[in-house]
Amino acid sequence: MEGLIFVLLIAVILGAAYRRKRKKRQAKVKQIQLPGRTPATAEMIHHSRQIDTFVRQQRCHCGGKVYVCAQSNIQNHGVTAMSHHKKMHVAVCECMRCEEVHRFYFEIEYLN
């Protein structure tokens, strides 16, 4: 009898872990479709200052706020050929709650 209870307890724990993992995966799939999450859906901005504003509005799939860890220009990202007036930029961010790493892509079009 104790063996059966133990097996049922393990099944409940594994089931809960599986549901939690599936929910996280679904949230990630939903987030990747949001603007700025891939080079193909890069957020169009006109000044690098707008990166901080954009990142402050973003949330992790856990609901936590994210902050910028590093920023870099991207060369040869394979989406479209950038003119000399446009630059692709990536901001690597981390969630303050769960420490998940997020990348936000920006296409900076400098106005003259």
Ligand SMILES: [Zn+2]
């Ligand atoms: Zn998080």
